[in-house]
Every structure is written in structure tokens, then in C-alpha cells.
Amino acid sequence: MIQCLVGRRWMWAADDLGLQIRWPSDTNGHYLARWEVPLTAPHGRYRFLITAKRYKLASQPFTVSNGAILTPQVSGQTVGFAYPQPYLLNDGTYRPAHASGGRITFIVNGRRRVVDERTASAFPIPVGARVSIPAGGAHDLYGNTNPSAIQLR
DSSP states (O other), X not given: OEXXXXXXXXXXXXXXXXXXXXXOXXXXXXXXXXXXXXXXXXXXXXXXXXXXXXXXXXXXXXXXXXXXXXXXXXXXXXXXXXXXXXXXXXXXXXXOSBXXXXXEEEEEXXXXXXXXXXXXXXXXXXXXXXXXXXXXXXXXXXXXBOSSOEXXX
């Protein structure tokens, strides 16, 4: 099970009764639990909790936060941002291929221009001789960003 720290209590966040957690093992009987954090998971401290008949094992807590995971995709006069491929295939969790909505800070001929969109998956590239997006200049609705600067023109 995955637990999230809420105040001072560990609360249920996900479990392995479905397909959200994968348990690959090797020929020596070593297991590894893998959980792909959903885009909608709240930021905070999480841990794995494994229980069996005679033991309970809790992992070290880890932090779930925004990531620099957006990859630019330029098509004609628009730019959109793709999410990475899911780590766990067919885990039953919906993940869109592209960010839909957010905010982009363009640098147009040396000046900042911010564009907000609530639902669009592509942003029009402003007119200008030099247009770029700085590292961290694109944000999806969950707060994820682009890891490096993007030169568009």
C-alpha cells in the first residue's frame, strides 16, 4: 500500500489490489515495488507500507512534488508539451499524452510575454524575430515544468 502523511497520520493513498503498484521479482526471490505517481496526486510525503502475517515493513518517506517533465512539441505556429510515457504500462491509471492548459512565459525579442490557457493543449507562438521559453517557463495545471530552455525562433 502507498500512504500519504496528512498532518501527523499516515493515510491510505493507493494499494496493490488493482494495477497501480507493480511487483517485479528476480530469480533469487528479490521483489521490488514500483508505483507511478498519478499526475493528480497531492504534493507531500509518501511511503510504502507492506504488511504480511508476521511482519510490517514501512519504507523511508519520500516526497511527491512537481517535476521538470514537460517535453516541447512544436507544430507549425504552436507549441505544446508532452508528458513522459507511463512507467508502468496498463496500470489502469489514466495519463494524458499531452498537457492541457497551463501557463507559458515566452521571451519575445527580449521581453517577457505570459500566456494562460485553461484547456488548450497547444499555445500559439507569439510573432517575433526571437522567441524562446526559458527553463521552467512552461507550467501545466499541476505545476510541472520544462527542464531546459527552448529556442523557437
